Amino acid sequence: MQLSKIIENLEVIEIIGEADRDITDINYDSRQVKEGSLFICIKGFNIDGHKFIQEALERGAKAFLVEEDINIQSKKNITVIKVKDTRMSMSKVASNFYENPSDKISIIGVTGTNGKTTITTLLKQILGINNKVGMIGTIKIDDGNRSIESQNTTPESIDLQKYINKMVQNKCRYCSMEVSSHSLVLGRVEDIDFKVGVFTNLTPEHLDFHKNIDEYRKAKELLFFKTKVANIINIDDLNGQIILSNIKNLRTKCYTYGINNKSDFMAKDINLHYDSVSYTLVTPTYEEKINIPLPGKFTIYNTLAVISVCYILNISIDIIKEGLENTSGVEGRLENIKNDLGISVIVDYAHTPDALKNILSTVREFSKGKIITVFGCGGDRDKTKRPIMGNISQEYSDILIITSDNPRNENPIKIIEEIMSGINKDKENYMIIEDRKQAIKRAINIAKPKDIVIIAGKGHENYQIIGDVKYYFDDREIARECIKEKKDIL
Numbered sequence: 001m002q003l004s005k006i007i008e009n010l011e012v013i014e015i016i017g018e019a020d021r022d023i024t025d026i027n028y029d030s031r032q033v034k035e036g037s038l039f040i041c042i043k044g045f046n047i048d049g050h051k052f053i054q055e056a057l058e059r060g061a062k063a064f065l066v067e068e069d070i071n072i073q074s075k076k077n078i079t080v081i082k083v084k085d086t087r088m089s090m091s092k093v094a095s096n097f098y099e100n101p102s103d104k105i106s107i108i109g110v111t112g113t114n115g116k117t118t119i120t121t122l123l124k125q126i127l128g129i130n131n132k133v134g135m136i137g138t139i140k141i142d143d144g145n146r147s148i149e150s151q152n153t154t155p156e157s158i159d160l161q162k163y164i165n166k167m168v169q170n171k172c173r174y175c176s177m178e179v180s181s182h183s184l185v186l187g188r189v190e191d192i193d194f195k196v197g198v199f200t201n202l203t204p205e206h207l208d209f210h211k212n213i214d215e216y217r218k219a220k221e222l223l224f225f226k227t228k229v230a231n232i233i234n235i236d237d238l239n240g241q242i243i244l245s246n247i248k249n250l251r252t253k254c255y256t257y258g259i260n261n262k263s264d265f266m267a268k269d270i271n272l273h274y275d276s277v278s279y280t281l282v283t284p285t286y287e288e289k290i291n292i293p294l295p296g297k298f299t300i301y302n303t304l305a306v307i308s309v310c311y312i313l314n315i316s317i318d319i320i321k322e323g324l325e326n327t328s329g330v331e332g333r334l335e336n337i338k339n340d341l342g343i344s345v346i347v348d349y350a351h352t353p354d355a356l357k358n359i360l361s362t363v364r365e366f367s368k369g370k371i372i373t374v375f376g377c378g379g380d381r382d383k384t385k386r387p388i389m390g391n392i393s394q395e396y397s398d399i400l401i402i403t404s405d406n407p408r409n410e411n412p413i414k415i416i417e418e419i420m421s422g423i424n425k426d427k428e429n430y431m432i433i434e435d436r437k438q439a440i441k442r443a444i445n446i447a448k449p450k451d452i453v454i455i456a457g458k459g460h461e462n463y464q465i466i467g468d469v470k471y472y473f474d475d476r477e478i479a480r481e482c483i484k485e486k487k488d489i490l
């Protein structure tokens, strides 16, 4: 594509060199640059992308988007475009390069602390009954024809526009997408055209990045100023109520869902069972009995969000029920590891205080034996949640095993010490086993029939990040191995 077209509608400070030249690709990482690329230099949190100009040149970059004065004028046949903020400009460049693909597909964006992956997956399952549907989120990116593992929950703008373009080419009608607070603040979704936005809930998380809960809410709120057709807000959540009052004067229509407060989509006559929930759904036009083969009060909230989106998209209640009643849930979320030892082994992705509390209180309600919890906290992430998660897990478990999650560039022992500062040391119901595999093994070995082992924090992840290295590691596989070992000994 012509460079002049790629930078259309961009606020440019200065162009040095020829704007009428053909560009073969756009890249924010020098290692991806090809012959004819435009390389976008981003001042990152770790390193300044302007440092890789030489490498990009050697790989064949023909144009540079920069926010600093750089000295490559001596090189012939190179174009340098200077803007105020390369990270934000990258989003416009990306949507220009892929010809605004988000205009050609209905994108449903889901934001909030917990429930995004669950909601987007259930939504894909229902919408997928009669349509081709793409998906972008924590577990995978599905372009309608094939899926790849995700690196982040919401990818960088260039990748995002590329995948959405692929979905359009693959004739997807919808894209069910998780929108993280990081992506909203860092402009990854700036030039995405969302039809519907959903707010799930807001509880403390990522406060290393957003500094306080108000800033965190404001980040999430950005989504609802971008949507074209409807916003759907959980009105039982206090921050949901604040968001609703902040967006009520927008042209985009607002809908609410909830259990406790009067809302457009409500659940009444609720029944919670150990492996399912049922309720009467009240919508603006009909009532219907809903059964879902997934447990927990949060399943009611997640499915109300899903149903609200489907209603707005004119999906019939029969299709909605078909999708919900036949769901096998989401991998790594309350995933049951089958065994014939008489114990329940559950792998779950709870990695926030609220999620951990929800999951443990859900299993506690129906447990006839002991609850044995294995969990740790990730490194290079919000430290404030560590003692709180320690406290919650001790309170809701009979036996707690504190272990390592993804330590990344932190010392796992230090992370465990921070979790320990929320632990009541007078109680003797906890132990520390840093090695996650050994921790899982111990939990399964001490479990007796009717006991429940909860392995929390890593869910679907098939890796453990230590330093900058991703080692293969899958809680579910390890749990199966430990179950087999225990069976062989018995």
Ligand SMILES: CC(=O)N[C@H]1[C@@H](OP(=O)(O)OP(=O)(O)OC[C@H]2O[C@@H](n3ccc(=O)[nH]c3=O)[C@H](O)[C@@H]2O)O[C@H](CO)[C@@H](O)[C@@H]1O[C@H](C)C(=O)N[C@@H](C)C(=O)N[C@H](CCC(=O)O)C(=O)O
Binding pocket: 028, 029, 030, 031, 041, 042, 043, 044, 045, 046, 047, 048, 049, 052, 138, 151, 152, 153, 154, 155, 156, 180, 181, 182, 183
């Ligand atoms: C804090 C954050 O979000 N950082 C993201 C950001 O990194 P950064 O801008 O700091 O990058 P950097 O490492 O300083 O490098 C600066 C620039 O130099 C470039 N570079 C670097 C090395 C090199 O050899 N050549 C080169 O060109 C980099 O590609 C980059 O453009 O941009 C990168 C490229 O898109 C992301 O991979 C990176 O996500 C990191 C891995 C991350 O961990 N992000 C997490 C916190 C995150 O985004 N999480 C959210 C929410 C999760 C949830 O709640 O579900 C998510 O959406 O996943």
Ligand SMILES: Nc1ncnc2c1ncn2[C@@H]1O[C@H](COP(=O)(O)OP(=O)(O)OP(=O)(O)O)[C@@H](O)[C@H]1O
Binding pocket: 112, 113, 114, 115, 116, 117, 118, 119, 138, 153, 178, 200, 201, 298, 299, 301, 302, 332, 333, 334, 348, 349, 350, 351, 354, 355, 356, 358, 359, 459
């Ligand atoms: N509506 C909800 N409210 C509170 N907790 C929930 C809710 N839905 C799911 N959970 C809990 O949160 C965990 C993560 O759920 P899910 O992956 O759907 O959230 P997410 O918002 O996608 O998280 P992430 O920010 O990591 O992408 C689940 O394993 C479960 O323990």
Ligand SMILES: N[C@H](CCC[C@H](N)C(=O)O)C(=O)O
Binding pocket: 138, 153, 351, 377, 378, 379, 381, 405, 406, 457, 458, 461
């Ligand atoms: N999307 C979340 C996932 C956390 C999962 C947990 N296993 C960890 O590594 O902290 C994050 O990147 O903060």
Ligand SMILES: [Mg+2]
Binding pocket: 116, 117, 137, 138, 139, 153, 178
């Ligand atoms: Mg997710």
